[in-house]
Amino acid sequence: MAASSDRNPPPFPATEEPGAGPSDMADGDSDEGEDIFSNPVAVSRGVSQPDRVNEEPPDLFSEEEEASSTPAKSNGVHSDEDNDLFAEAHVELSTDKPGSSDRKELSSSSGLRPASSFTQSPAAMQPTSLEQLEEDEAKDSFDVDVAVTNPEKVGDGMNAYVAYKVSTRTSLPMFRSKAFTVRRRYSDFLGLYEKLSVKQSLLGCIIPPPPEKSVVGMTKVKVGMDDPSSVEFVERRRAALERYLQRVVSHPSLLQDPDVREFLEREELPRAVSTQALSGAGFLKMINKASDAVNKMTIKMNESDTWFEDKFQEVENEEQQLRKLHALVDSLVNHRKELCGNTAVFAKSMAMLGNSEDNTALSRALSQLAEVEDKMEQLHQEQAASDFFIFEELLADYIRLLGAMRGCFDQRMRAWQRWQEAQSTLQKKREAEAKLLWANKPDKLQQAKDEITEWEARVTQYERDFDRVGMTVRKEVLRFEKEKAKDFKSQIIKYLEAMLQSQQRLIKFWEAFLPEAKAIA
Amino acid sequence: MRSVSVDLNHDASLLIDIPDALCERDKVKFTVHTKTTLSSFQKPEFSVPRQHEDFIWLHDTLVETEDYAGLIIPPAPPKPDFESPREKMHKLGEGEATMTKDEYTKMKQELEAEYLAVFKKTVQVHEVFLQRLSSHPTLSKDRNFQIFLEYDQDLSVRRKNAKEMFGGFFKNMVKSADEVLISGIKEVDDFFEQEKTFLLDYYSKIKDSTAKAEKMTRAHKNIADDYIHVSATLNSLSADDSTANKNRYLSSSVSLQKVEGRVASDQELKLTELLRYYMRDIQAAKDLLYRRARALADYENSNKALDKARLKSKDIPQAEEHQQHCLQKFDKLSESGKKELTSFKGRRVVAFRKNLIEMAELEIKHAKVSSTLQPTCVRLFVYS
Numbered sequence: 001m002a003a004s005s006d007r008n009p010p011p012f013p014a015t016e017e018p019g020a021g022p023s024d025m026a027d028g029d030s031d032e033g034e035d036i037f038s039n040p041v042a043v044s045r046g047v048s049q050p051d052r053v054n055e056e057p058p059d060l061f062s063e064e065e066e067a068s069s070t071p072a073k074s075n076g077v078h079s080d081e082d083n084d085l086f087a088e089a090h091v092e093l094s095t096d097k098p099g100s101s102d103r104k105e106l107s108s109s110s111g112l113r114p115a116s117s118f119t120q121s122p123a124a125m126q127p128t129s130l131e132q133l134e135e136d137e138a139k140d141s142f143d144v145d146v147a148v149t150n151p152e153k154v155g156d157g158m159n160a161y162v163a164y165k166v167s168t169r170t171s172l173p174m175f176r177s178k179a180f181t182v183r184r185r186y187s188d189f190l191g192l193y194e195k196l197s198v199k200q201s202l203l204g205c206i207i208p209p210p211p212e213k214s215v216v217g218m219t220k221v222k223v224g225m226d227d228p229s230s231v232e233f234v235e236r237r238r239a240a241l242e243r244y245l246q247r248v249v250s251h252p253s254l255l256q257d258p259d260v261r262e263f264l265e266r267e268e269l270p271r272a273v274s275t276q277a278l279s280g281a282g283f284l285k286m287i288n289k290a291s292d293a294v295n296k297m298t299i300k301m302n303e304s305d306t307w308f309e310d311k312f313q314e315v316e317n318e319e320q321q322l323r324k325l326h327a328l329v330d331s332l333v334n335h336r337k338e339l340c341g342n343t344a345v346f347a348k349s350m351a352m353l354g355n356s357e358d359n360t361a362l363s364r365a366l367s368q369l370a371e372v373e374d375k376m377e378q379l380h381q382e383q384a385a386s387d388f389f390i391f392e393e394l395l396a397d398y399i400r401l402l403g404a405m406r407g408c409f410d411q412r413m414r415a416w417q418r419w420q421e422a423q424s425t426l427q428k429k430r431e432a433e434a435k436l437l438w439a440n441k442p443d444k445l446q447q448a449k450d451e452i453t454e455w456e457a458r459v460t461q462y463e464r465d466f467d468r469v470g471m472t473v474r475k476e477v478l479r480f481e482k483e484k485a486k487d488f489k490s491q492i493i494k495y496l497e498a499m500l501q502s503q504q505r506l507i508k509f510w511e512a513f514l515p516e517a518k519a520i521a
Numbered sequence: 522m523r524s525v526s527v528d529l530n531h532d533a534s535l536l537i538d539i540p541d542a543l544c545e546r547d548k549v550k551f552t553v554h555t556k557t558t559l560s561s562f563q564k565p566e567f568s569v570p571r572q573h574e575d576f577i578w579l580h581d582t583l584v585e586t587e588d589y590a591g592l593i594i595p596p597a598p599p600k601p602d603f604e605s606p607r608e609k610m611h612k613l614g615e616g617e618a619t620m621t622k623d624e625y626t627k628m629k630q631e632l633e634a635e636y637l638a639v640f641k642k643t644v645q646v647h648e649v650f651l652q653r654l655s656s657h658p659t660l661s662k663d664r665n666f667q668i669f670l671e672y673d674q675d676l677s678v679r680r681k682n683a684k685e686m687f688g689g690f691f692k693n694m695v696k697s698a699d700e701v702l703i704s705g706i707k708e709v710d711d712f713f714e715q716e717k718t719f720l721l722d723y724y725s726k727i728k729d730s731t732a733k734a735e736k737m738t739r740a741h742k743n744i745a746d747d748y749i750h751v752s753a754t755l756n757s758l759s760a761d762d763s764t765a766n767k768n769r770y771l772s773s774s775v776s777l778q779k780v781e782g783r784v785a786s787d788q789e790l791k792l793t794e795l796l797r798y799y800m801r802d803i804q805a806a807k808d809l810l811y812r813r814a815r816a817l818a819d820y821e822n823s824n825k826a827l828d829k830a831r832l833k834s835k836d837i838p839q840a841e842e843h844q845q846h847c848l849q850k851f852d853k854l855s856e857s858g859k860k861e862l863t864s865f866k867g868r869r870v871v872a873f874r875k876n877l878i879e880m881a882e883l884e885i886k887h888a889k890v891s892s893t894l895q896p897t898c899v900r901l902f903v904y905s
Contacts, residue, residue, distance in 0.1 A: 188617040318758070325754045339740035346733040353726040359870045360718055365877060496895050503780075503892040510884045517881055520874035 072281030142165040142248050144170035146264065148242035154185075155234065160222045161185050164238060166245065168264045170264045174256075176265055184269065186213075189241055191272025192248075195259045202254065203465075204408050205416070206480055208247035209400040211240035215374050239389060243397060250483075275293075291408040311477055319402040333392060336384040341375050347373035361520045368516040375509050379502050386498040394491045397483065405480060408473050415469045419462035527570040534558045536656045537670070539648040540568075544640060548572060551647055555670045561662075562671060573600055575669065575676045576647055582665045583654075590662065590812045590850075591857030593865055595653035596801035606636040624753030631749060631782065635742075638786055642794065649798075671871045710855065716862050717810055722877055724803045731796040741785035748781055780891040787887070791880035799869060806865055813854045820847040 150165040167181045189210045196207045217233040248254050249264075264267065347370045354366030433448040536556040544549040554568045580597035583589055610632050617625055651670075654660045708714040823844040828859070830840035 123744070266539050321754065321758045325751065325758065328747060328750045328754055332744060332751060335740060335743040335747055339737065339744060342733065342737040346730070346737045349726070349730040349733045353723075353730050356723045356726045359866070362870050362873055369877065447821045481720075500892055500895045505896070506886045507885055507892070510881045510888070514878065514881045514885070517877040518872060520870060520877070 086473060100257050143172050144168065144175075144255065146242070146245045146249055148238055149243060151238050157221055161187075162221060162234060162237075162243060166264065175261065180265060182264065182267060182269075184263070186237065186241070187272045188263065188269050189244065192259060192263045194272065196248075196254065198259065199257070202257065203411055204469040204476060205251070205253055206401065206408055206476045207254070208244055208246045208251075209404050211237055236389070236393070240397070243393075264328070305470075307474070308409065308412070312406070315402055315405055315409070319399060319406070322395050322399050322402065326392065326399060329387065329392045329395060333384055333387045336380055336387060340380045340384060343373055343377040343380060347371075359520075365516045365520050368513055372509050372513050376506070379389065382485060382497065383502055386495060386502075389496045390491055390498065394488065398487075401480070401484075405477065406477060410467045412466070412473050415462070415466040419459065419466045422459045422462045423454060426452065426459050428454050523591070532656060534812040537648070537651045537655050538642050539651075541638070541797075542644050544603075547603075549640075549643060551644065553651065553670060561667065567671065567673075569670065569673055571669070571676070573598070573647070575823045576650060578649070578676065579665060579669045581777060583660065583663065584817075586663070586802075589660065589663075591809070591854040591861070593656070593809050593861045594660075594807050595650055595657075595804075596648040596798075596805045598643070598650045601639070601802075603636065603639055606632055606639060609635070621753055621757055623756060624750060627749045627753065628746070632748065634786070642790070645679055646798070707848070709882055710861060711815070713810070713855070716756060720803060720810065724800070724807060726797055727803060730798050731793065732795040734788075734796055736786055741781065741788060744783040745785050756898065770866050780894075783887050784884070787883045789819055791876050791883065795873065795876040799872070802865070802869070809861060813858050816847065816854050819852045820844070823847040 005010060109484070137500065145168070147167045148164050149167065151162050152164075154161055154163050157415070163183045163185050165181055166184050167173070167179070169179045171178065190213075193210050196202055217230075217237075220230045221234060248260060254260055349371035350366055350373060354363050357363035357366055429448065429452045433452055435443070436445050436448050533557075534557060538554050539551050540554050549572070551571050551573075552568050553571050554566075555562070556566045558565065576598055583594050613625070613628050613632060622630070654663070654666055660666065668855045669862050708717065766798065823840070823846075827844045828838040
């Protein structure tokens with residue numbers, strides 16, 4: 001990936017729409033995506049695998065670059081690459097040119113990774129009016145995009161931590177500027193989540209959960225960041241934090257929240273301290289404790305609307321299935337890693353055999369075979385990364401999100417409970433008033449009347465709260481389902497595409513080998 | 522042409538094949554079918570049932586025939602090994618309750634395919650053994666070979682009894698002592714010196730490669746199995762999905778597992794089998810070298826004995842005769858050994874060529890198939 005500051009972008013039939021900002025973001029995002037998923041097309045152009053975290057990915061958001069002040073320029077830079085990318089795809093996958101213009105428009109849609117990865121799919125898709133509609137809708141809703149990049153270890157020893165660069169690009173007036181960057185550490189993300197999850201104003205909303213804590217993972221990083229497992233851990237976390245933020249800003253209510261704005265904008269954040277509870281296990285415990293509380297309710301809810309009950313059941317089932325699938329994909333990843341190792345070892349053995357072989361042509365062919373197997377190993381590595389980062393992490397995200405959704409249902413139940421309790425308290429107060437009337441104690445009577453008024457107000461308030469939460473939950477669920485469908489769809493497409501690229505490179509390798517085999521005499 | 526060996530079964534005077542085989546529990550019964558124009562046989566065409574143990578008997582008999590000491594005896598076919606698929610089948614049966622019906626069916630199909638592959642492989646390897654014999658100018662005339670092909674009764678009477686078995690075992694033990702002998706011998710002939718160095722080195726390398734190839738193939742099979750489970754779970758997931766993504770998930774996951782499964786078995790067949798076969802063949806060539814080295818040692822010993830006899834002036838004619846006999850044996854071995862090793866080289870190179878080409882072509886074919894399948898899947902997703 002060429003550094004954008006070095007390139008003089010050719011005149012790009014630029015997107016004039018206000019989404020110029022976001023379109024960068026989307027492209028930028030897909031940049032990140034390419035870094036992580038080792039975009040095979042980039043590789044086939046001879047670019048090395050950018051999977052070392054310390055390597056600076058093309059940072060389109062850094063304010064030092066002149067590109068930031070001229071969004072169109074950086075847009076051009078990236079689109080230039082994208083045009084190349086697409087040209088390659090043209091050759092291999094018989095894309096037709098009209099597709100590329102669609103691609104640009106699509107790139108200006110939602111800042112969510114799914115949308116940007118959607119743009120990568122070559123013209124297997126034909127432009128349809130349906131897709132136009134979707135883009136337009138998306139364009140209107142989301143005018144902010146975030147990226148999490150450049151993990152850097154700060155400090156040494158057990159007090160060390162990893163700081164990430166959080167870059168935002170936006171056209172919304174509520175932010176101080178159009179593009180800005182801050183440094184954040186993991187506990188800051190957790191702190192944000194904690195703040196959001198207790199807000200009354202966000203009751204009923206599905207607050208996206210951040211990635212789990214990992215003592216083991218972090219300790220390894222603290223000790224030294226060099227071995228492949230630490231590198232993978234940091235990359236995994238970075239990607240997860242990015243998705244977390246993207247989900248947060250794509251939620252209309254969360255975007256309005258001042259804490260979110262502060263997180264994105266403020267130079268220095270006060271250190272979040274009470275984040276101990278939010279380890280992976282802790283998060284689950286929190287959710288389950290809430291569920292238990294609901295189950296222990298003495299007043300059983302008379303569900304007038306079966307919608308909630310049915311949905312809750314659906315959510316539980318789906319979560320179970322996803323867990324199962326996650327475990328299977330994990331097994332797949334491990335087996336593929338094993339295959340990598342075995343292939344590498346085999347390649348070496350083949351090379352040795354080739355050396356021993358006394359027939360010259362056969363010896364050469366065997367050495368070639370060893371090289372092909374080496375290349376296969378690399379393909380397998382990439383495939384394993386794809387399996388993991390695209391597929392497995394998607395499942396992990398949604399398992400957490402479904403857990404959060406269950407939490408929303410519980411919030412609604414608790415709201416109902418509060419309302420019921422208020423009603424029973426009101427009833428008791430009324431009975432007390434009646435008794436006082438009977439006993440004829442005028443001074444206490446006034447107090448009782450006051451209390452009744454107070455509790456009547458409360459009952460009304462809590463009923464309103466309950467209805468509001470119910471409506472929010474409904475809306476959230478519908479929105480979630482739509483997002484999930486989109487997300488899964490685009491990720492699976494990405495996954496299949498990666499596989500497709502892999503297959504095509506495989507063909508090339510073996511086609512190169514074939515004449516060598518035929519030359520044996 | 523499914524064998525790893527080449528140039529077999531072209532001579533119309535003696536054509537052998539194994540058209541079918543029966544699998545009964547542990548035992549495989551091969552039907553050995555012969556078509557011949559040779560008058561040494563009673564009929565021009567006939568079939569007999571044979572078991573694996575019969576093949577081993579034939580092989581061992583040939584090895585122990587002195588006259589063939591200068592020949593590379595084709596390696597004995599390995600025992601049919603259904604252990605892996607049988608164990609998997611057993612595990613599958615135990616785990617049936619935890620799987621969906623669809624998953625279970627798919628796993629069962631995979632296992633049946635694996636079972637079939639093992640079966641095909643063992644038939645092939647037994648067939649090749651016989652074809653190597655029939656295409657060898659000397660070995661094809663062997664009397665025991667003829668009996669093997671023709672005798673329509675059960676061969677078990679002629680098979681090794683316990684005493685003979687011990688004899689064979691003893692011979693193997695002595696042979697490994699010969700390995701030390703071989704490396705110690707002073708070789709006068711350049712050709713054999715080179716061959717010795719080459720074969721010893723090559724053998725260890727090919728043995729290593731075979732083991733690594735097997736590991737690689739196994740890992741591939743694991744991945745194919747994983748994809749079956751993944752696709753099954755994806756299907757049950759989308760069964761609840763009201764937006765009917767079901768077909769899309771289904772088709773894409775099926776294409777994934779098919780590809781992985783096919784690649785695994787093709788790799789196994791072409792590459793791993795090739796390596797395995799030639800590992801055994803090279804062992805057979807090494808055996809030839811050992812026998813020759815033994816003959817050389819015998820000759821040298823007989824020289825020493827002759828010298829001693831001359832010194833003592835006792836039993837000189839016997840010693841001379843013995844020495845002559847040893848010399849003749851050694852020369853005969855060297856002569857035929859040279860021929861055998863040279864043709865072995867050529868055979869090996871041709872076999873490698875054939876199998877490497879076929880493997881590359883198959884890899885390309887499968888990758889092309891999946892790369893046409895996948896855009897279809899992508900298209901299905903896009904139009905949801």
